[in-house]
Amino acid sequence: MRRKALLGCGTLASLIYVAANLAGSRRWSDYSSTSQTVSELSAIGAPSRPVMVPLLTLHSALVIPFGIGVWESAGRRPGLRIAGASLIGLGASDLSAPFFPMHRREALARGEGSRTDTMHIAVTSVNSLFILLAIGSGSTAFGKPFRAYSVATLVVLLVAGGLTATQASRLEANLPTPWAGAMERVSIGGYLAWQVVLAAALWDG
Numbered sequence: 001m002r003r004k005a006l007l008g009c010g011t012l013a014s015l016i017y018v019a020a021n022l023a024g025s026r027r028w029s030d031y032s033s034t035s036q037t038v039s040e041l042s043a044i045g046a047p048s049r050p051v052m053v054p055l056l057t058l059h060s061a062l063v064i065p066f067g068i069g070v071w072e073s074a075g076r077r078p079g080l081r082i083a084g085a086s087l088i089g090l091g092a093s094d095l096s097a098p099f100f101p102m103h104r105r106e107a108l109a110r111g112e113g114s115r116t117d118t119m120h121i122a123v124t125s126v127n128s129l130f131i132l133l134a135i136g137s138g139s140t141a142f143g144k145p146f147r148a149y150s151v152a153t154l155v156v157l158l159v160a161g162g163l164t165a166t167q168a169s170r171l172e173a174n175l176p177t178p179w180a181g182a183m184e185r186v187s188i189g190g191y192l193a194w195q196v197v198l199a200a201a202l203w204d205g
Helices: 002-027 038-042 049-072 078-094 105-109 115-138 144-165 168-172 180-203
Strands: none
Touching (some): 002 038, 002 049, 002 180, 038 049, 049 180, 105 168, 115 144
């Protein structure tokens, strides 16, 4: 029961992340989920920040016990041990995110960016590496169907995430980024779905 409770934290974490996005978007009436990134919802001065920070902190905190559950479910599957360790690292790293928010794009365009913006990029990069490592190492755990699904997820993350990254300079200049939010959400959604599938696959393992 303890192991299943830990694994259940993975599904709950994904649901809370989705809920945070929905709640944050509703709090900021002018926000566009299609053209604006998730990070902008928790940016300094964003009206949605008071809603986003506690929900995203809870999400990050839940990823840690999920990673422990994955580790404990590994048995003789070393890939799952690496995936579990990566998820623990992801949750721990992401807990620092509220301390390093980005500024709103209008402020960045005025040259008001600071060390928190640089650290925000660094934390996001570390989180991305942990996610890729977790999916890549966990892909070997359940045979060809799960491996193919994991590889497809990696492709989606890399392509959608890469397309989002190409809009970074336009965001910083407060120029239109018509599809940046949509592409980022495709990438994040791919990981969140994989996390739920992994938890389900391990539930009776």
